Amino acid sequence: MNKYTFPKNFHWGCASSSHQIEGNTYNDWTEWEKSEARLVELKRKNKDPREFISGAAANSFMLNDQDIECLKELNVNSYRFSVEWSRIEPQQGNFDYEALKHYQQFIQKLRANKIEPFVTLWHWPIPVWVRDLGGWTSKKILPFFNRYVKIVAEFLDEDVNYWVTINEPLVYSSNSYFSGQWPPQKKNLFLTIKVVHNLIKAHKQAYDILKNIYKDNQVGIASHNIHFDVKKNNFVNKLLRFVANYFWNDYFLKKIDNEQDFIGLNYYFHSRINYGFDKNENKLVSDLGWELYPEGIYHVLKELKKFKKPVYITEHGLADKNDKHRAWYLAESLRFVHKAIKDGVDVKGYFHWSLLDNFEWADGFFPRFGLYEVDYTTFKRTPRASVAVYGNICKNNSLK
Ligand code: BGC
Numbered sequence: 001m002n003k004y005t006f007p008k009n010f011h012w013g014c015a016s017s018s019h020q021i022e023g024n025t026y027n028d029w030t031e032w033e034k035s036e037a038r039l040v041e042l043k044r045k046n047k048d049p050r051e052f053i054s055g056a057a058a059n060s061f062m063l064n065d066q067d068i069e070c071l072k073e074l075n076v077n078s079y080r081f082s083v084e085w086s087r088i089e090p091q092q093g094n095f096d097y098e099a100l101k102h103y104q105q106f107i108q109k110l111r112a113n114k115i116e117p118f119v120t121l122w123h124w125p126i127p128v129w130v131r132d133l134g135g136w137t138s139k140k141i142l143p144f145f146n147r148y149v150k151i152v153a154e155f156l157d158e159d160v161n162y163w164v165t166i167n168e169p170l171v172y173s174s175n176s177y178f179s180g181q182w183p184p185q186k187k188n189l190f191l192t193i194k195v196v197h198n199l200i201k202a203h204k205q206a207y208d209i210l211k212n213i214y215k216d217n218q219v220g221i222a223s224h225n226i227h228f229d230v231k232k233n234n235f236v237n238k239l240l241r242f243v244a245n246y247f248w249n250d251y252f253l254k255k256i257d258n259e260q261d262f263i264g265l266n267y268y269f270h271s272r273i274n275y276g277f278d279k280n281e282n283k284l285v286s287d288l289g290w291e292l293y294p295e296g297i298y299h300v301l302k303e304l305k306k307f308k309k310p311v312y313i314t315e316h317g318l319a320d321k322n323d324k325h326r327a328w329y330l331a332e333s334l335r336f337v338h339k340a341i342k343d344g345v346d347v348k349g350y351f352h353w354s355l356l357d358n359f360e361w362a363d364g365f366f367p368r369f370g371l372y373e374v375d376y377t378t379f380k381r382t383p384r385a386s387v388a389v390y391g392n393i394c395k396n397n398s399l400k
Contacts, residue, residue, distance in 0.1 A: 004338050004399040011116065011349025012394035013078030014071065014371065015315050016060070017123035017167065018087070020358035021067075023056035027086035027125035028135070029361075030054060032183035052364035058356045059379040064106050070355060070372050070381055071115055075394040079110055080164065080314055080351045082120035083156075086127040089148055100155045107159045118314070118351070119156065120164040120222065121149055121206065124172055124361075135184065136195040137177070142202055149206045153213050161218055164264050164314060165206040168224040169199040169252055181362055200255045207259035221256065222264035222314040225249045225303070227296035231274035240273045245303070253307060262348070263304055264314035270296035284325065286318040288367050292325055294332035301340035301347060310348045313337065317353035319360070319367035323384040326371075330390060334399055352390060356381060 019025050032038055033053045042049045060067055071079055087099045107117045122145070126135055133140050153163070172182075173195040180187040203221055210217045228244045230237040253263060270293040272278045284292045297316065304311055316333060320326045330352065341347050357370035365376060371390060372381040393399055 002396075002398040002400070004335060006338065006397050007341065007348070008397075009348075010397055011078040011118075011312060011351075012397070013076045013080055013116075013118065013349060013351040014074065014355035015080040015118075015351040015353045016355050016358065017082040017120065018084035019054060019057075019123065019125045020354075020360070021058040021356055022061040022084060022087075023054070023059045024061065025054065025084055025086055025125065026090065027084070027127055028131040028183050029125040031128060032185075037185075047364075051366060052362075054359040056376075056379070057359045058374045058376075058381075060356070061102070063379060065109070066381055067355060068109055068113060068115070070383070071110075072113055073383065074355075074371065074387060074391045077114060077394070078116040078118060078349060078351065079355070080118035080120060082123035082164075082167070083152055084125070085122060085130070085148055086125060088152060089127060089144075091127075092129045092144070095151055097155075100152065104156055104159070107156060111159055116162065117160055118162040118164060118312070119160050120167055121152060122165065122202075123167040131184070136173075136198050136202075137191050139198060139201075142198065142205065145202050146205050146209060150209050150213075153210050153217075157213050157217070161216070162312075163206075163210050163217055163219045164222050165203045165210075165219060166199055167222045168266055169196060169203075169221065170248060171224045173199065175362075196252070200252065203256050204259045207256070218261045220260045220262040220264045220309075220312070221252070222266050223249075223253055224266045224268070225300045226269045226271050227267075227293075227299045229270060229272045229296075229299075231272045231278070236275055237273045240275075240277075244271070244273070244277070249300070249303060253304075257307065260309065262310045262312055263307055264312050265300065265304065266315035266353075267297045267300055267313065268316070286325070286367075287321055288319045288363065290318065292318060292329050294329060294336055296336075297333050298336035298340050301337065301345045302343065305345050310346045312349040312351070313347065314351050315353040316350065317369050319369050321368040321373075323386055326384065326386040327389040330386065331393070331399055334393065338399070 175182040177186045177192040210219045228241045354369040356372045357368045357374040360367040
């Protein structure tokens with residue numbers, strides 16, 4: 001047997017999210033992207049606003065058959081994607097059953113191709129009416145989120161076993177309410193804490209709803225964990241690492257420990273603490289300047305062992321338009337995933353971010369995360385060279 005063979009029934013997949021690929025969504029982000037304030041901000045930074053409006057994105061809502069062809073070419077057995085709250089409930093209490101049927105048919109097509117759907121219920125944008133009620137700062141939206149979860153789950157449950165309730169609660173809360181980079185662009189610690197706690201409640205309630213519908217549903221969140229390293233092993237750096245691990249990596253997961261069947265790990269960052277948080281040493285970086293440090297995934301996985309839960313790597317990838325580092329980064333990282341498995345972490349799956357180039361939030365269309373390149377005029381999907389590399393790994397369930 002190959003040295004780097006993965007466990008039997010390992011989930012090999014890709015990940016995506018609705019607002020980033022579907023096209024023509026209408027939610028708080030869509031409005032923000034076109035708002036006067038945003039246009040002024042982009043003008044000030046000398047950027048072309050057209051690059052920052054999600055618009056038709058990769059047109060995946062219309063072209064999901066093509067996406068399935070890509071998944072088949074990759075030999076993946078799983079696909080993580082999100083359903084869009086604003087599409088399903090465009091007005092308060094007004095559910096669009098055609099949209100739900102659309103997702104149902106997509107899921108059935110995935111199943112017909114032996115691809116297991118992992119459905120994310122909320123990947124950041126909210127319907128405009130939810131925003132107008134105060135968004136996640138307000139407890140008022142919890143019953144609405146519950147109702148949405150229940151309706152979606154009852155509709156899709158027959159074909160879905162794996163549910164991700166919430167994507168990266170801390171990335172959302174900090175970017176939208178603390179650093180003020182994302183809508184609604186608040187810079188308020190008090191609101192940030194409120195949002196985090198409402199998201200904890202939202203997850204717990206969604207967990208109960210999903211379990212009541214079908215007790216064997218597997219439910220978790222996707223948590224964005226960082227490998228905090230110290231540059232020099234002194235008291236201050238170690239204290240900072242402790243605090244960072246506690247609040248950023250563990251806090252949310254501990255709060256929902258009794259309400260998660262698995263941990264979804266999204267891994268992108270390594271931070272070297274040196275009396276502060278250094279993101280990288282600019283050794284090898286992606287097109288976004290993020291350090292490529294394959295070993296980091298091993299450490300975050302090891303840190304998750306204490307939760308004694310199965311782990312799915314629900315996202316991992318890089319912006320690399322010319323596909324210079326993707327194959328190397330993917331394979332090297334997977335070697336470290338394999339090492340974590342050997343060291344007792346129950347990793348059950350890996351989802352590469354992303355299947356396609358997509359709308360990268362406040363960074364717009366320039367970062368190219370896709371295994372497939374998307375031509376945003378014709379929507380043609382073209383495989384980058386890494387498709388063959390990842391496709392072989394998935395097919396063989398092992399790496400050379
Ligand atoms: C998010 C994705 C995003 C990716 C790359 C993750 O934090 O879940 O939506 O595109 O990182 O930045």
